[in-house]
Amino acid sequence: VTSPKTKMMMEYLGRHTAKLERLLEIYEQDQNNKLLSTWVQFPMDLVQTKRLASVIFTPDMDENAVVDIAMSFHERLIEFYMYISEHTSSSEVRDLFNNLTEIETEEGRKAATCAWDM
Numbered sequence: 001v002t003s004p005k006t007k008m009m010m011e012y013l014g015r016h017t018a019k020l021e022r023l024l025e026i027y028e029q030d031q032n033n034k035l036l037s038t039w040v041q042f043p044m045d046l047v048q049t050k051r052l053a054s055v056i057f058t059p060d061m062d063e064n065a066v067v068d069i070a071m072s073f074h075e076r077l078i079e080f081y082m083y084i085s086e087h088t089s090s091s092e093v094r095d096l097f098n099n100l101t102e103i104e105t106e107e108g109r110k111a112a113t114c115a116w117d118m
Contacts, residue, residue: 005063009111013070016107023100067111074108 055069078101085097 003063006061006066009063009066009070010057012111013066013073016111019107023103027096070111071108074104074111077104078108 057066057069081097081101081104085094085101088094088097
């Protein structure tokens with residue numbers, strides 16, 4: 001990474017990803033948790049989400065490219081969480097994904113603030 005600002009955004013994204021991983025681990029460790037075995041059909045268009053998941057950051061990326069990817073990441077996660085929340089019959093699943101939507105919305109604000117400060 002050549003730019004200190006780009007490095008700062010990459011570090012933020014790394015921390016955010018680690019936070020999401022920790023949240024998932026907590027749910028996975030709860031043996032009585034039925035949330036992970038709940039099935040929800042996803043007819044929504046996942047092409048953009050799959051494309052975003054396949055993005056590879058390269059050292060020559062400028063801060064604008066990194067910020068664009070970060071903001072797209074947040075937007076797609078929020079859309080995904082809201083979609084699940086709106087299309088499930090389980091109140092437990094709805095509550096979980098409403099909470100995840102709130103967390104991701106706040107993280108998106110943090111990312112935008114970080115990008116603005118750059």
